Amino acid sequence: MVQRREAPRWNGTRWYRPPRAFLDDQLGFPLRKMQELGEIFWFDFYLRRIFVITDLEAIRHILQVNHRNYHKSPAYGQLKLALGNGLVTSEGDFWRRQRRIIQPVFHKRNLRGLYALMQEETENYCRRLDGRRGQALDMAQEMMAVTANIALRTLFSTQNPTDQAEMYRIMSEAQEWIMYRTTHPLFIPLAWLAPRHRRFLRDMRKMDDLVYGMIEARRRADDYPDDLLSMLLHARDADTGEAMTDRQIRDEVLTLFAAGHETSATAMSWTLWLLSRHPEVAQRLEAELDEVLGGRLPEWDDLPRLKWTQQVLQESMRLYPPAYAIGRQALVADELCGYHVPPRSIMFISIYALHRHPRYYARPDRFDPEHFAEAAVRERPRLSYIPFGAGPRMCVGNHFAMIEMTLLLAALWQRFRFEPVPDHPVEPNPLVTLKPKYGIRMVVR
């Protein structure tokens, strides 16, 4: 009989105490302890265990081989309040059906159709930025605004600035409220009494009116614009031929907006900051953009030729992965690389620590896009770089994101320079995504 082995344990906490060292430092703690305890270790988390994982075999097991035993961690329950039962928050057969319907929407052919909308929004943004040269701006906030506009434009092709601003406001405030609830679990039973909760419910009703209004108008219209909403309305389950209900479309629209814009904005902000500190990388970027584009906005067919631009983005997401960890919980007991996993254990796959593992990157803390040269990528195991996750729940918008960011970076870097404001602290803050804690203040030239 196989003996049940326990994985190495971090003894720094007890079941009745919050694991402060981990909760206060969700980036550095896994990185340090991985070196001390190994690539799979666990500690007490009230009546559960948290396993911290950077081992590739374990990652493959949780996200691919036995993914049916690992549902998303409890924090996702709170997200349902705003996003309903969309791709990010659903599980099991319901999720499988939704994924089957939505995956083809993100096929390259469809993304090509959306590209013109991305270009227009990028151009609009560059025009606005042009009028603000010489000013110190928080580029993290700027990137949030531009990726939100791209997301709303590709979803609805709407150019109604009032609707766009209102949707952006509602989603940002909703996210703050949900984050507050997730980090204050003892407060949740009383949360419905808080005025802020009533405001949240009012806002979500307003959002529903806007989205359902657009769905209804679209169903009545004779011709459909080329945007994600049209694609979702037309999408059918390949197995059953069924379409989505209005409620499902509403949930998926909000999910795509929420999942799609902050992640890309975060990656863009770190990229601008890293480039400002590495002139040799920036010069090579400038040379590539000159050679391939000669001052114009990239067209669809230019994208594969912007190799260095894409390596820069990949390297930036290695050091500052917007989704810095993937959380799962075990439904039933399991065996993970020979170690026992009790039911309800939480699996914390630290993408941040994995991406800085000295086994895969000789100088892990150095910003060097050569890490993504073809030969270097071939030499590394595939799962050693997973900014978009892995397995059946891998990011459905990964190509969308790479296209959007390549376009944005190429457009911005051809026309502007960004100088960091001296003495402004820049520090990653692991919230929903890995945002810069104090923003990234830069003077636009």
Ligand code: HEM
């Ligand atoms: C740099 C940008 C992005 C990053 C780093 C990123 C990262 C991720 C990661 C790591 C996951 C897997 C989470 C897990 O397994 O728990 C994920 C899932 C997802 N992402 Fe992205 N994402 C990005 C952009 C986008 C965009 C642009 C969209 C949509 C337009 C999008 C839509 C989604 C959806 C719907 C899921 C859930 C998929 C499922 O569970 O079936 N993401 N993303």
